[in-house]
Amino acid sequence: MAGLLPQVTFSILFALSLKPRHGYELMQQIEHDSNGRIKLGPGALYGTIKQLVNDNLIEEMPFADDSKRRKYYRLTKKGWDRLSAELKYFEQTVKLARQRKFLGQAGARI
Amino acid sequence: MKYLKTRFPIYAALLRLYPKSYQKQYNQQILQTLADMLDNSSSNTERKLIWGRTIIDAPLSIIKQQVVYAGDIMTNETPHFVKTTSIFSALLLLPFFIFITFDGLSSHSLYNSWFWHPPVIASWLVFMPAAALLLSLGTFWRWSQQRRRQNQTSFVKTIFQWQYNWPMLAVAVLSAGIIALAFGHDSVHCVVHNPVREIRNWQTTWTCIKQG
Numbered sequence: 001m002a003g004l005l006p007q008v009t010f011s012i013l014f015a016l017s018l019k020p021r022h023g024y025e026l027m028q029q030i031e032h033d034s035n036g037r038i039k040l041g042p043g044a045l046y047g048t049i050k051q052l053v054n055d056n057l058i059e060e061m062p063f064a065d066d067s068k069r070r071k072y073y074r075l076t077k078k079g080w081d082r083l084s085a086e087l088k089y090f091e092q093t094v095k096l097a098r099q100r101k102f103l104g105q106a107g108a109r110i
Numbered sequence: 111m112k113y114l115k116t117r118f119p120i121y122a123a124l125l126r127l128y129p130k131s132y133q134k135q136y137n138q139q140i141l142q143t144l145a146d147m148l149d150n151s152s153s154n155t156e157r158k159l160i161w162g163r164t165i166i167d168a169p170l171s172i173i174k175q176q177v178v179y180a181g182d183i184m185t186n187e188t189p190h191f192v193k194t195t196s197i198f199s200a201l202l203l204l205p206f207f208i209f210i211t212f213d214g215l216s217s218h219s220l221y222n223s224w225f226w227h228p229p230v231i232a233s234w235l236v237f238m239p240a241a242a243l244l245l246s247l248g249t250f251w252r253w254s255q256q257r258r259r260q261n262q263t264s265f266v267k268t269i270f271q272w273q274y275n276w277p278m279l280a281v282a283v284l285s286a287g288i289i290a291l292a293f294g295h296d297s298v299h300c301v302v303h304n305p306v307r308e309i310r311n312w313q314t315t316w317t318c319i320k321q322g
Contacts, residue, residue, distance in 0.1 A: 023139055024146035041167025042140040042147075047174055050136065069142050 005086055008048050011038055013057065013075065013083045020061050022070035023049075049073060057082055114141040121164070127172045129179040129273070180273040188274070189256075195249040196277035199242040203281065205234040206288055235292045243285035250278040 005013070008030075015021060015029035023045055030038050052058045057079035061072035075083065097103040115122040118141060125137045144164060151157045184193075213220040220226055225234075254268040254275070261268075272279065 023143035024150070027143065027147070039163060041163045041171070042143045043164075043167040043171025045143065046136040046140055047171050050132065050175075069138070070146075071139055 004089065005082070008038065008040065008044065009052065010083075010086055012045075012048055012052060013079055013086075016058060016073060016075045016079070017083060020072045020074035022072050024070075026073070052079070114138070114145055117141075118144065121168070124168055124172070128175050132175050132179070176273065180276060183273050184277070188277075189253065192249055192253050192277065195245055196281060199245040199249075199278075199281045199285070202238040202242040202245070203284055203288065205238060209234060236289060239285040239288040239292075242281055243289065246278040246281040246285065250275055250282065253278075 004010075011030045011034060012026060014033060015026050018029070021029065023042065026049075027040055027045060030040060049058070053060065053073075055078075056076055058073045059076050061074055094103065121144065122137075122141060125133065125140060128137065144160075147160050147164075148157055151160055209220060209225055213226075224230055254265060257263070257268045257271075257274065258265050269275070
């Protein structure tokens with residue numbers, strides 16, 4: 001299995017798992033999903049988008065919005081696989097944390 | 111795009127510092143996203159925060175993309191002879207850094223050793239950096255000419271393409287710096303058997319020697 005995705009990369013893939021989005025929508029969704037902890041600037045956002053397109057994890061949609069000013073992005077098959085592998089890892093980690101009584105039980109530390 | 115460029119002229123000018131291919135693909139999207147952010151903000155404070163974030167984000171992102179671009183060029187476009195000579199000329203500078211660092215860390219223990227005496231000192235302090243300088247400048251010249259012929263562009267333009275030239279330029283600047291340091295360093299006169307300082311300050315050195 002490949003190494004874990006960087007936080008911003010994961011957040012973009014996760015935000016695109018609901019529906020295709022353009023840049024601003026992506027920013028809003030990421031901010032919402034992270035409870036306001038991840039606030040991206042346009043430069044950082046498109047730098048990561050470029051990397052994800054190069055890695056074939058997301059792709060540009062063949063259509064833009066009505067004014068053709070905004071491009072939409074969606075997950076590719078490879079992107080879905082990568083995201084689900086990442087989520088499985090998180091699921092296992094949370095499961096372990098519960099077993100070790102770090103999480104989600106009476107008397108848990110977190 | 112034109113409307114966005116006139117709306118954010120300074121930011122649009124800043125975006126021109128991205129690599130050309132990146133600009134073509136993403137500059138419009140970046141400007142549009144910034145416009146969306148500002149249009150959907152509800153207060154002046156929020157707008158100021160957005161601008162603050164964008165101003166910090168832009169230079170970092172530009173540097174990152176330029177480095178990525180230079181890396182891509184190094185991997186995909188740089189010919190073998192440029193890579194080889196850049197590495198070889200960089201290796202010629204290695205003794206200088208090793209000896210200076212070791213001497214500095216060991217309370218000048220090399221000062222009276224054969225490393226600091228001619229002809230050894232002259233080789234690592236002058237001749238090897240000079241060879242590295244010539245080699246890197248020669249490679250720089252050859253590859254610039256090659257690119258000029260391939261792309262039908264001007265020689266001046268190829269000189270300023272730092273993403274292509276940085277390995278040779280880095281070695282050339284370092285080598286020139288070492289040589290300048292060697293010949294310009296005059297804090298210690300009368301260091302017997304140090305040819306560089308003796309040449310540079312020959313009168314002082316000669317007086318020192320005469321005085322014993």
